[in-house]
Amino acid sequence: MSGTKTTAMQRRARTLTAGQRILARHLTARAAAWVRAGRRTDLDGVAAILGCILRLILLAAGAYAVWWLIRRWPVILWAVVPLWCWAAIRALGTDDEQAPEEPPALPSRDAVILLLHEVLGDRPAVHLSEVLTHLQSKGQAKGWTVADLRARLEALGIPVELKVKVGRKGPTRGIVKAALPPLSQPEETEPSPVPSPTV
Known part of the structure; x- marks a missing residue:
């Protein structure tokens, strides 16, 4: 029974991990797209990427603000963590990458x-x-x-x-x-008993 429970917990952990990976990738892609959108095509040189630099600064400031709030009021995590886990599980349905039910197979x-x-x-x-x-x-x-x-x-x-x-x-x-464990020994088949001769 305990082995079954452990396996179920491992499956849930793998599902949550896969969802968090997908969610983080989506958020990173969106942030990168938002930063790239700040580039001016009508300008050249540094002036063209000033918008990108400003957006990077805003992202860094936002990340610092979140860190500061959590350090200041750790109780926020009681709301943030469940929301993050919920978003991670939902992210599984928005990506081709699904959490495997079992580890990938190997030969015997x-x-x-x-x-x-x-x-x-x-x-x-x-x-x-x-x-x-x-x-x-x-x-x-x-x-x-x-x-x-x-x-x-x-x-x-x-x-x-x-x-x-x-x-x-x-x-x-x-x-x-x-x-490394030793190789399995083939099971020896016991010879069938020889019937005793009838007198």
């Missing part, structure tokens, strides 16, 4: 473990970003993010470490070779 657990060994080679660890690049170079996992890959690996029972250092790159999420 054993196939993934073999793939990870292939990417690892002789190294003790590998970053998830490199695994994703390897998958996409083979025409798989198109449009995936590192978070998508992590979710599916963990669903298969393959541990993902939070901070893994590989070479000179900074520590980030990755796979440690020593922590």
Whole structure:
């Protein structure tokens, strides 16, 4: 029962995250379009973009005012957060990007473990970003993010470490070779019992 509840919560969180991403993209696109609209086509040089600069200043002032109000009266968040979440969920219906019900699919657990060994080679660890690049170079996992890959690996029972250092790159999420689970052993079929000879 607890596993079902956790899965449902994860689905809702993914839906809300996808909606917030879409909403933020829409708001950014509208703000950028509004700023671009301030450009004067009848002027040249700096004079032509003075309107754009002024609109950028207004946007920055508005953002600062919102931040100042929240710092001054944090109780505003009780109204702002539900409105933001409501707008994020509504944004799902205005975009082709929908929150997936399940993490993107990968091959079987054993196939993934073999793939990870292939990417690892002789190294003790590998970053998830490199695994994703390897998958996409083979025409798989198109449009995936590192978070998508992590979710599916963990669903298969393959541990993902939070901070893994590989070479000179900074520590980030990755796979440690020593922590990879062994491949599944094929189940041995028991021989059918031989009937005892009748006397």
